[in-house]
Amino acid sequence: MAVSVVNLLEVRNISKTFVSGFLFSKRKVVAVDKVSFSIPGEKPIVFVLAGESGSGKSTIARIILKFIKPDEGEVFYKGKNIFAINSKEALLYRREVQAVFQDPYGAFNPVYPVDHILSITARRLGVDQGKGIDEAIDEVLVSVGLRPEEVRGKYPYQLSGGQRQRVLLARALIPRPKLIVADEPVSMLDASLRAEILNLMLDLKVKNGVSFLYITHDLSTASYVGDHIAVLYRGSVVEMGPIDDVITNPYHPYTQLLMSSIPQPDPSKRWQEKIATPEVSAYKEQPIGCKFYDRCPWKKEECRKAPPPLKKIGNRYVACYLY
Amino acid sequence: MSVLLKVEGLTVAYESNGKRLLAVNDANLEILQGEIFGLAGESACGKTTLASSILRLIKPPGRILKGRVVFDGVDLLSLDEEEFRKIRWEKIAYIPQASMNALNPVMRIYDQILDVVEAHRKDFSEDEIRKRAEEIFASVGLAPYVLKMYPHELSGGMRQRVIIAMSLILNPKLLIADEPTTALDVVVQRGIIQLLKEINMKFGTTVLLITHDMAVHAQIVDRLAIMYAGKIVEIGPVKEMFEKPLHPYTQLLIASIPRAGEKRKLAGIPGLPPDLRNPPPGCMFHPRCPFMIQGKCDRVEPVLQQVAVNRKVACHLYKG
Numbered sequence: 133m134a135v136s137v138v139n140l141l142e143v144r145n146i147s148k149t150f151v152s153g154f155l156f157s158k159r160k161v162v163a164v165d166k167v168s169f170s171i172p173g174e175k176p177i178v179f180v181l182a183g184e185s186g187s188g189k190s191t192i193a194r195i196i197l198k199f200i201k202p203d204e205g206e207v208f209y210k211g212k213n214i215f216a217i218n219s220k221e222a223l224l225y226r227r228e229v230q231a232v233f234q235d236p237y238g239a240f241n242p243v244y245p246v247d248h249i250l251s252i253t254a255r256r257l258g259v260d261q262g263k264g265i266d267e268a269i270d271e272v273l274v275s276v277g278l279r280p281e282e283v284r285g286k287y288p289y290q291l292s293g294g295q296r297q298r299v300l301l302a303r304a305l306i307p308r309p310k311l312i313v314a315d316e317p318v319s320m321l322d323a324s325l326r327a328e329i330l331n332l333m334l335d336l337k338v339k340n341g342v343s344f345l346y347i348t349h350d351l352s353t354a355s356y357v358g359d360h361i362a363v364l365y366r367g368s369v370v371e372m373g374p375i376d377d378v379i380t381n382p383y384h385p386y387t388q389l390l391m392s393s394i395p396q397p398d399p400s401k402r403w404q405e406k407i408a409t410p411e412v413s414a415y416k417e418q419p420i421g422c423k424f425y426d427r428c429p430w431k432k433e434e435c436r437k438a439p440p441p442l443k444k445i446g447n448r449y450v451a452c453y454l455y
Numbered sequence: 456m457s458v459l460l461k462v463e464g465l466t467v468a469y470e471s472n473g474k475r476l477l478a479v480n481d482a483n484l485e486i487l488q489g490e491i492f493g494l495a496g497e498s499a500c501g502k503t504t505l506a507s508s509i510l511r512l513i514k515p516p517g518r519i520l521k522g523r524v525v526f527d528g529v530d531l532l533s534l535d536e537e538e539f540r541k542i543r544w545e546k547i548a549y550i551p552q553a554s555m556n557a558l559n560p561v562m563r564i565y566d567q568i569l570d571v572v573e574a575h576r577k578d579f580s581e582d583e584i585r586k587r588a589e590e591i592f593a594s595v596g597l598a599p600y601v602l603k604m605y606p607h608e609l610s611g612g613m614r615q616r617v618i619i620a621m622s623l624i625l626n627p628k629l630l631i632a633d634e635p636t637t638a639l640d641v642v643v644q645r646g647i648i649q650l651l652k653e654i655n656m657k658f659g660t661t662v663l664l665i666t667h668d669m670a671v672h673a674q675i676v677d678r679l680a681i682m683y684a685g686k687i688v689e690i691g692p693v694k695e696m697f698e699k700p701l702h703p704y705t706q707l708l709i710a711s712i713p714r715a716g717e718k719r720k721l722a723g724i725p726g727l728p729p730d731l732r733n734p735p736p737g738c739m740f741h742p743r744c745p746f747m748i749q750g751k752c753d754r755v756e757p758v759l760q761q762v763a764v765n766r767k768v769a770c771h772l773y774k775g
Binding site: 184185292293294322323324325326327328330331349351352353354355356376379380389390391393394395396397398399400401402403406407 | 497498611640641642644645646648649667668669670671673674675693694697698707708709711712713714715716717718720721722723724725727
């Protein structure tokens with residue numbers, strides 16, 4: 133067997149369908165449709181999973197965090213299938229893969245001081261040998277740029293959104309994780325605080341060697357912190373590759389539309405041409421061929437027959453018959 | 456261009472437990488006929504309170520302490536409720552934040568439009584209303600059959616278009632839109648921004664656009680006001696403000712926005728906005744300001760003053 137470097141995380145062909153309604157009015161929603169990607173293990177990176185609402189990005193996060201099981205496909209962590217590991221390995225997985233979510237306001241129990249969320253994690257998942265729980269908590273608070281004496285003993289309502297998100301990042305750092313799944317961690321924060329949290333993520337990557345799976349709809353922040361990106365459209369990866377290449381020169385027509393729709397914070401770079409925005413109604417049946425067919429300016433007959441496979445083109449992958 | 460809306464010395468307070476905080480603190484601005492005017496600032500800086508005072512929607516524990524709001528020559532705050540009702544929606548339409556989620560779920564879109572029109576204008580016949588609704592729908596990019604649909608059958612972008620159509624149905628002079636694109640996907644957001652611009656051009660509607668998103672302002676507004684902790688700190692043409700922001704807060708705010716495809720280190724603004732129950736003396740921004748002048752900025756409150764053609768700033772670094 134060829135010796136290859138084991139990926140930190142490998143998502144292989146996962147699908148998840150949700151069924152809603154009752155008896156005859158049942159409707160199937162394919163949230164995730166045969167998605168594969170991997171986060172390499174050699175050095176820490178920020179891998180961006182980008183997509184609009186309903187693209188399945190949070191469902192993928194929930195599968196990776198083992199909140200739900202995929203209908204098909206596997207997820208491997210350091211070469212082991214996370215849905216087929218023993219309890220000892222599962223505990224290790226819980227330690228090494230941590231999560232930070234969107235809402236820093238709803239994540240805390242309001243009746244406990246913020247220490248609670250930190251000490252529970254420390255007690256459940258353990259801290260480094262020879263260290264007390266208090267010492268470990270102080271250490272992670274310092275590493276996210278908080279002064280322990282200013283935070284410990286405080287109640288959530290006494291902290292700002294930015295401070296709370298830092299505390300939640302500190303919590304995630306307690307068990308010395310290798311990977312943090314961050315689902316829209318800055319979308320509820322103001323611009324001035326957002327920049328600080330993004331810089332903190334970059335810091336943690338370099339100093340603590342933590343990789344991030346950064347899930348977002350915001351391509352400006354993605355391009356700031358990201359190394360690699362996978363762009364999702366209605367449950368499928370349409371384009372994947374090094375983020376600078378994908379953002380400056382997108383190949384897939386959907387990625388192109390997405391990139392040209394990011395408002396540039398510069399009044400001298402206003403949109404010149406008008407885009408037609410086909411307004412689709414809230415529900416639509418799943419097409420057989422390419423999911424972007426209806427909106428694509430370059431659609432051809434063959435696009436309707438079968439979904440385009442993800443093909444390797446240079447240093448990236450694109451799912452489109454144009455290539 | 457003539458002034459359509461003038462806000463003078465507007466001060467709005469919220470009171471709780473005997474403590475008073477000034478959510479809008481001596482605000483002065485002029486919105487010109489036919490322009491798109493942007494109001495920017497971070498959470499809790501007073502943007503929405505300012506907009507709702509223009510529409511007299513401040514309810515206790517909120518109170519307008521002083522100031523004037525002059526619209527088209529009429530002092531809005533001195534009108535009685537019946538006189539003001541004729542201005543609200545007919546002359547000034549308001550799209551509050553997240554209003555696309557406030558459509559009545561059990562009424563067809565057309566019936567909701569009918570409700571709005573009948574509340575204000577008794578002189579329209581049903582035929583006239585239907586014709587007007589179809590015209591407005593066409594100009595916001597919606598097909599006539601959407602009128603017969605229920606809100607849950609529409610996507611977020613379509614519901615926002617319905618709300619915009621409803622606000623335009625009586626042909627108002629001023630449209631106040633509070634975060635109209637915030638919960639929308641970027642492609643849909645682009646469509647709505649485009650639509651606001653089209654309405655402004657086609658009907659000559661003056662627009663007051665409120666959003667925290669500086670990139671949206673950069674794309675659409677003509678002039679921009681920046682608020683911080685209840686104060687308007689800078690007003691000017693949007694191009695000049697992005698090229699050469701004057702107030703240190705504006706400078707730092709613009710420097711903290713990421714741009715796709717750029718890796719320049721983002722600064723962020725250290726510290727937090729002040730607690731308005733205990734505001735700092737002097738300039739509200741002085742505790743976070745890198746250019747703070749000891750003995751001046753922490754003592755004397757700067758006033759918004761003209762420092763160049765079309766440019767106003769409230770900062771001790773500049774002389775009027």
